[in-house]
Amino acid sequence: MNENIFHILAVVIFIITMSISIYHRLKADRDSGEKVSSKDEATILFFALRIGGLLLWFSIVGYLIYPPLLAWSKVGLPESIRWLGVGIGVICVGLTYWLFSSIGQGISPTVGTRKQHKLVTSGPYRWVRHPLYTVAVTNFFALGMMADSWFIAVMAVVAFILLALRTPNEEAHLMEKFGDEYRDYMKHTGRFLPYLGKR
Secondary structure (H helix, E strand, O other), X not given: OOHHHHHHHHHHHHHHHXXXXXXXXXXXXXXXXXXXXXXOOOHHHHHHHHHHHHHHHHHHHHHHHOHHHHHHHEOOOOHHHHHHHHHHHHXXXXXXXXXXXXXXXXXXXXXXXXXXXXXXXXXXXXXXXXXXXXXXXXXXXXXXXHHOEHHXXXXXXXXXXXXXXXXXXXXXXXXXXXXXXXXXXXXXOEOOOOOOOOO
C-alpha cells in the first residue's frame, strides 16, 4: 500500500488549504482594521466548537506529524477510497481559494459581522450561503479518508453538526444587518448546498 504517498498528499493538501485560510483571514483583519467580537456566540456552542475543533485539529496534525499516532483508528479502507479522498481534497483546495477570494473582508471567526461588511452574493455565495462550512468539513472528511482514520472522519461530521447548530444564530445577525436584502438572498440559495428547486 502507498502509505507514504497518502501521507505526503494529505500534508500538502492540508498546508495549502490552511495557508489560503490564514492568509485571507489575516488580510481581512488587517484591511478592515477591526477584530470581530465573539460575545454574540451561544456559550454552550462556543465551547463545544472549540473543544470539538481542538480534537479534530489534534487528530489531523498528529497524523500529519507522525501517522502511527492514529494507527488505533485505522479502518482498512481500500486504496481506491483513499485516492477518492485525495481527489476530493484537491477539489477542496480550489474551492477554498474561490470562497475566500469571493468573501474578502467579510470573513469572520464568529457569528458577528464587521462594521463595513457587505453582503457577498458572487462566487460560490451565488448558490450557497455558507460554503466555507461545507468545504472545510468536506476537506477534513477527505483527510480522514486519506489517513484511513475513522476518528478524523467522525470528528469532521461532529464539527459539521455543531456548525449547523450555530448557523441560525449567524443568519439572525445577517438578517439584522442586511434586512430584506438577506431574506431575499435566502430565498434562492441553499444553506450548505446549492438549492436546485423553486420557492
